[in-house]
Amino acid sequence: MSDLQHPTPVFEIPLGSAADAPRLSVTRAVRPATTAVQVIDHEGQPREVHVPGEHALTLYLDRREVVTLMTLGQAPEALVMGYLRNQRLIDRLDELTAVHVDWDSEACAITTHGGDWSPEARMAKRTVTTGCGQGTMFGDWLDDLKPVDSDATLDVTTLDLALGRILALDTIYKRSGSVHGCALLRNQADAPLLYHVEDVGRHNAVDSITGFMWLDEEYGADKIFYTTGRLTSEMVMKAAQMGVPFLVSRSGLTRMGLELAGRLGITLICRARVGRHLVYSHTHRVTRSTT
Template sequence: MDIQELVVRPDPADPRLTRRVSGIDQTGRAVETAVTMERPLTLFLNAQEIVTMMTIADYPEYLALGYLLNQNMLQRDDRVTEVVHDEETETVVVRTERATDYEQKLRKKTLTSGCAQGTVFGDLMERFEEVRLAPEARLRTSWLYRLTHKINTAPSLYLEAGAIHGCVLCQEDRPLAYMEDVGRHNAVDKVAGWMWRHGVEPADKIFYTTGRLTSEMVIKTVQMGIPILVSRSGFTAWGVELARQANLTLVGRARGKRFVALAGLERIEFDLEPGEPGDEDDRHRRKGSRDDD
């Protein structure tokens, strides 16, 4: 597959995704600002209701497929016969040739630290120890610096309205697919669904997220087969432990030309001296630590 830079990206101009709201600022002056819209989306797998997610509701097909893949409800070799999104009823239905019944699995939900009521199931890690990430994958520091600059300056809902998380699939120093949502777990699922739908191979890819490097983020990245995970945010101890167990390269606090790597260090190639730490895009710096750290 010939992938061009940013095949799919956020659309800040989409009127369904934000709206203008009036209020006042710290001086009491009247202001009007853009706020992110969130809507419920109920996912069905064949005839079974699986989950209701709060989402901005763009790319519902990718979100549905990625969620099912990352929850091990959809197998990599499954044949999906249809994905139907009904905006009026706020539902998305995934139909497969294989008969499915996940009644028992749906009883074993475990709350995670993901925002927007993210959940994983008790056996989410059933494939975790089976995945072998590509040892030959590399992350050059020059790629990392260029990636963070490109991602931070790309048009996005975050710059338009905030209250959003972003995930970006990258190859070397090129962002390929940029997804946003109110929950980082939704954003990563959209990327997973897009990859599966278009047959994108993960072994030479880099995954970038604006969110914390938690256990859930590490597990989903490993399940997707991506060997390198980067974030502008920080780490959790269990996230680091799982990354080391899976030999996932884990890079956090990547801002300007600063970063910290805590796992999979052998994949990092220092081909460019950082010199003086580079400044972030001014709009990102003004927003501070975002909603995710």
């Protein structure tokens, strides 16, 4: 692959507080969220509506092609970093030197410090999953996946407040539909919202939030993760890798997702709306205040 050109600015992010700490070079190549198109409605009248964007982004890790993701392009660098971490292709942020996205070539050039590290062994094995916009996990994805060790509880009042915050957001979904959204909130009485990301697939949105958490050194133990999509095995595994004990969906789940949640110590809350929900696993963690 030839060197990428960068029409968007490149930023240096320090990876630590020391003066000689390594720095990560990243672009901020956000794409327009929607495009206006002309349609004919049920009465035969022309109307302008908005449809979400969808873009192919091929990842090159030290010039080796890894995968092509279909993405909305709202946080492509965070998506790439979260993808690499969730796939366990990169273990530490300081292994990276650059994450550069170039939409003209529909490519992301990821460079590392090199050495004797190689992802070939993990990339040799692929598992096709239910992920929309992605659908592959590399390696033996259950190996070394540790259960979430948490004695945290979630009060239904906090859960309802979190759901209300998400509902109040001005989202791409409200304007155009056809996208999934994920959010990360603190498990506190006022349920502050940390991140909200929308993408063409729920797994992309999860990976983007993972990337933001990685950059901001946020940990999952005191967090609530919300998604509009169903809770499959892959979603549960990614929640476990983030260390988040509460995984909430406005949709449903799958049998394997439920089984893995039981093994990995994650509380699954489905069909979640303000004032109603279903708790499927580790139900003792969801509490109801008496006041």
